[in-house]
Amino acid sequence: MARGLLPAAFTVAVGLFVAAVQHGGSVVVSLALVGGLFVLIQLLAPLHAQVGSNLGDRLASWLHDRLLDATTRPDGTAHLESEKITTDLTVARDFDLGISGPPMNLSMGMIAGGLVEAVAGLTQAAVLSAYHWWAAPLVGGAWAATHWLLRESSGWDRGTDEVGIAQRHAEYTYRLAVEPSAAKELRLFGLSEWTVARFAANRRRLVDLRWHATRLRQRPMRWTVAVLVGANGLLFWSLAADATAGAINAGEVIIYAQAALGTAALAFGGLNWALPLAAQSVSAVIRLGKETDSLGRLPSGEQQADGRPSSTLRFRDVHFSYPTDERPILNGLDLSVEAGTSLAIVGVNGAGKTTLVKLLCRLYDPDRGAIEVDGVDLRDFDLDSWRRQIAASFQDFIRYELPLRDNVAPLGAPDEVINAALKDARASDLADPDQVLARGYDGGTDLSGGQWQRVALARVLCAVRLGAGVVILDEPTAQLDVRAEAEIFDQILEATRGCTTILISHRFSTVRHADRICVLEKGGVVETGTHTELMARRGRYREMFELQASRFDSGQAGSAEREEQENHDCHV
Numbered sequence: 003m004a005r006g007l008l009p010a011a012f013t014v015a016v017g018l019f020v021a022a023v024q025h026g027g028s029v030v031v032s033l034a035l036v037g038g039l040f041v042l043i044q045l046l047a048p049l050h051a052q053v054g055s056n057l058g059d060r061l062a063s064w065l066h067d068r069l070l071d072a073t074t075r076p077d078g079t080a081h082l083e084s085e086k087i088t089t090d091l092t093v094a095r096d097f098d099l100g101i102s103g104p105p106m107n108l109s110m111g112m113i114a115g116g117l118v119e120a121v122a123g124l125t126q127a128a129v130l131s132a133y134h135w136w137a138a139p140l141v142g143g144a145w146a147a148t149h150w151l152l153r154e155s156s157g158w159d160r161g162t163d164e165v166g167i168a169q170r171h172a173e174y175t176y177r178l179a180v181e182p183s184a185a186k187e188l189r190l191f192g193l194s195e196w197t198v199a200r201f202a203a204n205r206r207r208l209v210d211l212r213w214h215a216t217r218l219r220q221r222p223m224r225w226t227v228a229v230l231v232g233a234n235g236l237l238f239w240s241l242a243a244d245a246t247a248g249a250i251n252a253g254e255v256i257i258y259a260q261a262a263l264g265t266a267a268l269a270f271g272g273l274n275w276a277l278p279l280a281a282q283s284v285s286a287v288i289r290l291g292k293e294t295d296s297l298g299r300l301p302s303g304e305q306q307a308d309g310r311p312s313s314t315l316r317f318r319d320v321h322f323s324y325p326t327d328e329r330p331i332l333n334g335l336d337l338s339v340e341a342g343t344s345l346a347i348v349g350v351n352g353a354g355k356t357t358l359v360k361l362l363c364r365l366y367d368p369d370r371g372a373i374e375v376d377g378v379d380l381r382d383f384d385l386d387s388w389r390r391q392i393a394a395s396f397q398d399f400i401r402y403e404l405p406l407r408d409n410v411a412p413l414g415a416p417d418e419v420i421n422a423a424l425k426d427a428r429a430s431d432l433a434d435p436d437q438v439l440a441r442g443y444d445g446g447t448d449l450s451g452g453q454w455q456r457v458a459l460a461r462v463l464c465a466v467r468l469g470a471g472v473v474i475l476d477e478p479t480a481q482l483d484v485r486a487e488a489e490i491f492d493q494i495l496e497a498t499r500g501c502t503t504i505l506i507s508h509r510f511s512t513v514r515h516a517d518r519i520c521v522l523e524k525g526g527v528v529e530t531g532t533h534t535e536l537m538a539r540r541g542r543y544r545e546m547f548e549l550q551a552s553r554f555d556s557g558q559a560g561s562a563e564r565e566e567q568e569n570h571d572c573h574v
């Protein structure tokens with residue numbers, strides 16, 4: 003506010019100084035006033051910029067909190083698979099990235115500056131009104147009209163599909179370029195230039211879109227210039243006429259001329275450009291919160307799931323399609339698992355094995371049918387309490403860029419529990435517990451695929467030690483060498499004894515350890531039984547088992563693998 007009033011005060015002070023020089027008044031006092039006001043204006047400017055920037059940082063941090071809350075709060079994951087929401091998420095984060103407009107700390111500076119200009123413009127107009135009643139509305143109105151005349155191009159819409167898609171592609175290619183996981187393939191497949199070109203093309207698209215918004219100014223700009231020249235021309239002509247006629251003195255001419263120029267602060271300010279851009283980010287983040295809630299929300303029941311299942315886990319006539327795809331993935335699936343036993347699920351790629359366990363984790367709910375735990379619909383259990391029962395390792399388990407101990411127990415656990423889990427997963431000597439499992443950190447290290455898999459298994463075993471009773475292992479041994487698979491899997495079976503275990507694997511040497519095995523095909527169970535029963539039945543299971551075994555027999559595998567397979571076969 004003070005900054006907004008100072009320019010008008012400065013205008014009057016300069017006028018008083020000129021009048022003092024002309025009419026022999028107190029030059030020293032008026033000059034001191036001019037100097038003092040000038041220094042004050044200069045001092046307040048950086049202070050004001052700093053406050054604006056701090057305010058922007060705080061708003062950006064609040065928006066970040068809201069954004070992360072919007073993505074992580076929903077209990078389901080469907081919102082993260084929606085094309086619209088993932089695009090909106092990229093655009094909404096632009097308050098931080100500043101790709102399609104200024105980042106929030108700059109925007110807030112501009113908004114604060116714009117408010118100062120608005121106050122300054124109004125006070126200068128008030129000074130002008132001392133000249134003639136019509137002067138302030140004429141000049142002030144002309145400058146204020148520019149906001150309306152240039153309204154189409156005053157800001158550009160960050161939220162359009164084109165902006166969103168270009169920004170999302172740009173961000174994706176940026177991540178490809180900087181993340182170590184993509185580095186090998188980019189180089190080997192010669193995709194480095196492609197990545198740079200794709201990034202540049204999408205950034206160029208954003209610049210083009212902004213340029214288009216700028217060009218929208220061209221036509222209304224002519225009208226704007228005409229209105230401003232007309233209004234200011236009239237005022238300055240009137241000032242010149244009054245000065246010539248002696249109706250006003252030189253000091254007054256200077257005051258009114260400066261006030262007329264200062265009234266220009268009412269136009270072209272950062273306010274009408276920065277405000278809509280900043281407001282777009284805020285409204286996008288708030289809107290996203292509602293959208294992710296409605297897409298990713300799962301109802302939660304009241305019953306506590308501690309110690310469940312105690313008798314059976316049953317999939318009853320389960321039908322399911324993903325929200326983004328109408329294709330039925332599970333089609334009337336019936337399956338039951340006795341509590342405290344293990345069930346292996348086998349089937350070709352895309353048969354729906356992982357989908358089945360995602361439903362069990364309640365990441366989605368069946369479209370029809372139900373999953374029952376001891377006869378109670380899973381949806382009747384309190385969601386958090388059910389998830390606490392589950393220890394799961396998915397095919398695409400997370401490799402946290404955290405110390406080994408936090409990879410095993412992200413929410414913390416006693417040292418002895420972590421150490422025991424690491425020991426069971428044969429992962430104790432992979433790294434120091436406090437060593438970060440990622441390069442790019444002080445003392446950080448990276449692990450091989452199989453070593454990472456042991457860490458993921460240790461995470462599951464740690465959760466079991468902390469009380470989880472339902473164990474889901476989706477391809478738990480896919481990256482282990484054959485000897486490690488045998489060693490670790492026996493150990494896992496031992497450590498999860500008494501748990502209800504669902505195991506998904508393409509490795510029959512792993513699968514055969516399960517108490518029961520089911521074959522999934524076309525969205526339903528086509529065979530179920532023990533390994534021995536299924537081999538005797540000579541159906542799909544045996545067909546797949548023999549196909550895999552024949553690879554070993556035909557000598558495609560190394561001698562150790564063959565020996566391992568033979569050892570396993572001895573147990574049939």
Ligand SMILES: Nc1ncnc2c1ncn2[C@@H]1O[C@H](COP(=O)(O)OP(=O)(O)OP(=O)(O)O)[C@@H](O)[C@H]1O
Nearest residue numbers: 083324326327331350351352353354355356357358
């Ligand atoms: N989030 C998703 N949205 C839409 N479709 C999906 C999604 N996840 C999986 N699918 C589809 O569901 C089908 C079953 O996938 P699922 O991952 O359950 O198969 P799977 O039996 O585990 O396969 P694999 O042996 O290759 O791991 C596939 O056709 C896949 O394309």
